[in-house]
Amino acid sequence: MLYSKHLTIAKEITEAAPTRSSFKISKGIIYHAWVIFPAGCAGLVYTKLQDGAHPVVPSTAGMNLSGDGIQITGKEFYEIETAPTVLSVYSWNLDDTYAHTITWRLYVLPKDVLLPVAATEGFMGALKSLFIRRKTYTP
Numbered sequence: 778m779l780y781s782k783h784l785t786i787a788k789e790i791t792e793a794a795p796t797r798s799s800f801k802i803s804k805g806i807i808y809h810a811w812v813i814f815p816a817g818c819a820g821l822v823y824t825k826l827q828d829g830a831h832p833v834v835p836s837t838a839g840m841n842l843s844g845d846g847i848q849i850t851g852k853e854f855y856e857i858e859t860a861p862t863v864l865s866v867y868s869w870n871l872d873d874t875y876a877h878t879i880t881w882r883l884y885v886l887p888k889d890v891l892l893p894v895a896a897t898e899g900f901m902g903a904l905k906s907l908f909i910r911r912k913t914y915t916p
Contacts, residue, residue, distance in 0.1 A: 778803060780883040786822055786870040792841075795867040800826075800883060804860035806891050807853045809884040810834045815877070816846035822877045824868040828855075833864060857885065 786796050812824060812834070825841040826834040833855050835842060842849050870877055 778805070778885050780881075780885065782866070782881045783878055784824075784866065784868055784881065785876055785878040786868045787876045788870055788872050788874060790869040791871070792823065792869050795869040798866045798868070800864045800866065800881075801861045802857050802864055802883070802885055804857055804862075805885040805887045807833070807855040807857065807883050808886045808891055809850065809882075810853050811848055811850045811880070811882040812842050812844075813848045813880040813882075814842075814844035814846065815879070817875070818843075818845045818877045818879070819872065820845050821872040822868065822870045822879055824866060824879060824881070826881070826883075827865050827867065828862065829865075856888070 780800050780802065782798060782800065784796070784798050790796055810826070810833075814822060820843050823841045823843045825832065832838050832840070834851075834853060836853070836855075864883075866881055868879065
């Protein structure tokens with residue numbers, strides 16, 4: 778299941794008093810996460826996803842995401858054990874002139890579907906490494 782939210786963060790919102798939004802997630806595993814920072818954010822918009830006090834994206838406590846004209850994406854493998862679970866998105870905007878809109882997307886798969894997918898991806902990656910010769914550069 779794909780979850781998506783467009784979040785508009787007003788100007789002059791600090792980390793001490795962030796905007797909070799939420800995702801109501803079904804049982805499964807967050808397989809993939811995306812955050813889109815359109816051009817113009819100028820690295821002034823920050824965001825993070827948490828399960829209560831536990832950091833989910835990024836998974837390191839005290840870290841957050843920021844960007845300008847980029848999409849940050851990654852595989853997460855974070856299990857949601859009860860349905861529904863509410864995850865919180867915290868965002869803030871240090872821009873003193875403009876509000877900015879970012880997009881969060883979460884792809885959640887049931888555990889019984891994800892295990893074969895992950896195993897296949899791992900196997901295909903290993904197989905490719907056997908047959909793809911990489912160039913090595915020597916000065």
